[in-house]
Amino acid sequence: xARTVLPKIEALENVVQANRGLTAVIKKEISDHLSGRxxxxxxxxxxxxxxxxxxxxASAIRSAGQNADFVFLKLFTVAGSTLPFSFTAFVSFLGxxxxxxxxxxxxxxxxxxxxxxxxxxxxxxxxxxINGKFIAGVIVLALVVFGLGLLTGGLxxxxxxxxxxxxxxxxxLVYLVLSVVYISFWLALSLLFSIxxxxxxxxxxxxxxxxxxxxxxxxxxxxxxxxxxxxxSESSPAQQVLANARxxxxxxxxxxxxxxxxxxxxxxxxxxxxxxxxxxxQLYGAIDAPLSFGQSLLLIWPHLVSxxxxxxxxxxxxxxxxxxxxxxx
Amino acid sequence: MAPSASKYLVETNKLTKHxxxxxxxxxxxxxxxxxxxxxxxxxxxxxxxxxxxxxxxxTEPTAGSARIAGYDPLREPLKVKALTGYLPxxxxxxxxxxxxxxxxxxxxxxxxxxxxxxxxxxxxxxRVGLTEAAxxxxxxxxxxMRQRLGIADLLVKDPPLIIMDEPTLGIDPEGVxxxxxxxRELAHKDKRTILLSSHLLHQVQEICDxxxxxxxxxxxxxxxxxxxxxxxxxxxKLQLELKAEPRDEALYQLCRRTEGVTEVKGEGDLLKLTxxxxxxxxxxxxxxxxxxxxxxxxxxxxxxxxxxxxxxQKEGGFYGQDRTA
Numbered sequence: 001x002a003r004t005v006l007p008k009i010e011a012l013e014n015v016v017q018a019n020r021g022l023t024a025v026i027k028k029e030i031s032d033h034l035s036g037r038x039x040x041x042x043x044x045x046x047x048x049x050x051x052x053x054x055x056x057x058a059s060a061i062r063s064a065g066q067n068a069d070f071v072f073l074k075l076f077t078v079a080g081s082t083l084p085f086s087f088t089a090f091v092s093f094l095g096x097x098x099x100x101x102x103x104x105x106x107x108x109x110x111x112x113x114x115x116x117x118x119x120x121x122x123x124x125x126x127x128x129x130i131n132g133k134f135i136a137g138v139i140v141l142a143l144v145v146f147g148l149g150l151l152t153g154g155l156x157x158x159x160x161x162x163x164x165x166x167x168x169x170x171x172x173l174v175y176l177v178l179s180v181v182y183i184s185f186w187l188a189l190s191l192l193f194s195i196x197x198x199x200x201x202x203x204x205x206x207x208x209x210x211x212x213x214x215x216x217x218x219x220x221x222x223x224x225x226x227x228x229x230x231x232x233s234e235s236s237p238a239q240q241v242l243a244n245a246r247x248x249x250x251x252x253x254x255x256x257x258x259x260x261x262x263x264x265x266x267x268x269x270x271x272x273x274x275x276x277x278x279x280x281x282q283l284y285g286a287i288d289a290p291l292s293f294g295q296s297l298l299l300i301w302p303h304l305v306s307x308x309x310x311x312x313x314x315x316x317x318x319x320x321x322x323x324x325x326x327x328x329x
Numbered sequence: 330m331a332p333s334a335s336k337y338l339v340e341t342n343k344l345t346k347h348x349x350x351x352x353x354x355x356x357x358x359x360x361x362x363x364x365x366x367x368x369x370x371x372x373x374x375x376x377x378x379x380x381x382x383x384x385x386x387x388t389e390p391t392a393g394s395a396r397i398a399g400y401d402p403l404r405e406p407l408k409v410k411a412l413t414g415y416l417p418x419x420x421x422x423x424x425x426x427x428x429x430x431x432x433x434x435x436x437x438x439x440x441x442x443x444x445x446x447x448x449x450x451x452x453x454x455x456r457v458g459l460t461e462a463a464x465x466x467x468x469x470x471x472x473x474m475r476q477r478l479g480i481a482d483l484l485v486k487d488p489p490l491i492i493m494d495e496p497t498l499g500i501d502p503e504g505v506x507x508x509x510x511x512x513r514e515l516a517h518k519d520k521r522t523i524l525l526s527s528h529l530l531h532q533v534q535e536i537c538d539x540x541x542x543x544x545x546x547x548x549x550x551x552x553x554x555x556x557x558x559x560x561x562x563x564x565x566k567l568q569l570e571l572k573a574e575p576r577d578e579a580l581y582q583l584c585r586r587t588e589g590v591t592e593v594k595g596e597g598d599l600l601k602l603t604x605x606x607x608x609x610x611x612x613x614x615x616x617x618x619x620x621x622x623x624x625x626x627x628x629x630x631x632x633x634x635x636x637x638x639x640x641x642q643k644e645g646g647f648y649g650q651d652r653t654a
Contacts, residue, residue: 028434121410121413122439327382328382
């Protein structure tokens, strides 16, 4: 009897030891992020941008009067004329940079400094390092995003004095979770680049290039492809126009930015009842009323799942590449 | 599975590593006795670092196997890494953390409790003489200090086997002397097994109990320094330097007649004899009996140093190729 128990205890000890290593890595990485100047600069940038957008939104809402529905959500979504950016637009635009910044030198930086072989010669499994880095990154991201979101909400409360409804609060919380997932995608991507490229500058540039592509050029390319496959002219039949638009929408959804933006709009603007295009006959008889929270969530559920999947795929690729990589500098 | 009670702490069996078409290590059979200091000597690019990484399980061998205390580094990496302390060449610490914080990180990774860690870290810093600098960032450390912090790091981990890659590289002579003293203490006072690699034979030969000479991925000779001398000697012809008076033709004749001498040449005021074995006993006796005054008799190439450098020159020189970076 004792013979069968002993190996189990040994296996358990191994697991405990491995997790100890993981915890140590997570602790160290979190403190690294929080004390690093690079991180500080970026967070200041994001905070300033968000506060500016809050101020603009506040003045825009006040001038429009307070009788509108979901005033609290408008704090996050309304853009003014002087600063054409809302809070959500800022997070959507700068969030990826935050993720990229946190991960672009995760592995190749350690390799450069010669710490990689040192850390990996300690009694931890190899994946503890990369798991630890990713988990620590996500924790820090969650701290920043929730901190920022709640700060904006809190300030909005002070400015307006209108408390949010439970539904608004839920919508904001889901939006913040969504943002964490979205930025985590970029973190996983930069982690992957930091493993694939030996130079930190290369991995940083690769990340930024992809970010620029998705935020600026993807829409343009998607339109081009759709037009090439289903060319449109003034006399095009309705089917052709529809096929073109449908292809454009689905191709666009390859981009995580597009997914995130669609999901954000749906969450924070309850009057969005459908994504994509709606036929006139579908509108017939529809009641012009905001969607309930559950229905909005249902509408963006595929988006959320896709974003999580994209993040996990990136991380899995990074994990796989790292486990097979030579350690020597 | 179970750790063997063998007297060898490190054993490899036909360990081989290829990088594409490049053979980094070929059929290596290495044995390191428990409690000894083993030196892997060889020029840059000889496969020393690759061997070490394979022993640690950080690089996968192409063929063959390694055992550390009976554990396979690939199958049981945690056991092996727990038993082994590794000091890479140019040891890496986090630049923007203090020496103390770096050591605490190592302690954390090793799962040491806070009390044990604190105790060990302070003892280790004391021992390597870094107590004063412990609160400074590692980025400000000199190379010698970093190396000493590396040793402190090993002491915190407190493993029975220590592997050091080029520990003396880039350190001034006084620093090297102190470092070697520390290494010797680690082995003899603390009863640890030490495996170190170096391309600077003169620096490490005095502290190594056994050495293995690596050239192009092969261990061409191994054993104690003395064994190695004669081992390598057997493959080489010996050169004797002789100075005797009076120096006349009869002296040449006498030298040529001595058994084992193949060639005699005059060079300056010395006679240079090429011989197949050490003929010094017979020769000196013969010379004295013949009435010569023996002034100088030296067997050249008997010191390991000579052989070592000769080997390396033959194999493309000390700095012929860069490290396999």
